[in-house]
Amino acid sequence: MWEKLEAIEQQFEELTAKIADPEVMAEQRRWREYVKHHAELEPIVSAYREYKRVQAGIEEAEALLQQEQDQELRELAQEEWETLRERREWLERELRLMLLPRDPDDERSVILEIRAGTGGEEAALFAADLLRMYLRYAEKRGWKTELLSTNATDLGGVKEVVVSIEGKGVYSLLKFESGVHRVQRVPVTETGGRIHTSAATVAVLPAAEEVDVEIDPKEIRVDTFCASGHGGQSVNTTYSAVRITHLPTGIVVTCQDERSQLKNRDKAMKILRARLMERKRQEQEAAIAAERRSQVKSGDRSERVRTYNFPQNRVTDHRINLTLYRLEEILEGDLDELLTALAAADQAERLRQIS
Incomplete structure (x- = not known):
């Protein structure tokens, strides 16, 4: 040293x-x-x-x-x-x-993707709760947020939502949020008062600029169609919705929230660049056998990272065995204690590896 x-x-x-x-x-x-x-x-x-x-x-x-x-x-x-x-x-x-080697993406903004997992409508409602939690946290940090794509349900949940969060160092704070988030509570759809377990997946991707990811126009297919609402009914008679398919990788991005086809296309390209950069990074890590082995640093989307237990007012992060009994405050965007503990555990693990 x-x-x-x-x-x-x-x-x-x-x-x-x-x-x-x-x-x-x-x-x-x-x-x-x-x-x-x-x-x-x-x-x-x-x-x-x-x-x-x-x-x-x-x-x-x-x-x-x-x-x-x-x-x-x-x-x-x-x-x-x-x-x-x-x-x-x-x-x-x-x-x-x-x-310690710095993550070159730490200072970047992020593309945050939340998807409802197992649990049907309750999972979609929980995904909406997670969205609100991250938006509240971003508001407290003074970050700029923009909904890029939303697939909502009739009861106010979301099957899938993609958000841009812009600010300095956003990725350094949110990168450990990737994974499966589990909720245990009595759903609003449950008449018998039984506690159900549902899940939603979170993916935090560093935002990519055009200079970071070069996309050949010949390698994408752009389809336009009428935007649809709940149940698939047409809500717009113009072909404003955009679906972009990246032919070499098969990645598909759809945006239909805006009435302007151009705005939807811009949003779709923003999401596509982030997914391509994430894919490239994962391939590089695999090639050099540099998978992030510690639980804290894993970005595996299938890994259960956190449980939100409503009856016990408890939030448990399974990667660092941290349990906090203030679920309501956390869902209101008070994430500092969790994120600080995750960053500290990550630093300790990296120090252990080089010592």
């Missing part, structure tokens, strides 16, 4: 000289790249330089303890030594975290 930190410090000093070089400043694109990289390294270098100052202070205190005869000075040196040792331990932990 220390050799890597020395190399980073040297690189930081080289970048400092480059961004002050008039010749480099004349090439704005290259200069901006250097400035960005410099800013990324600065927190690591600052922490490392403080670590070296603290280490030097510890050595001075130890030398004083060995040489000094005055009891009062020795007590002061001992106190200083203990304080610096605690600071050094904290800095070591921070530096190890800073050196």
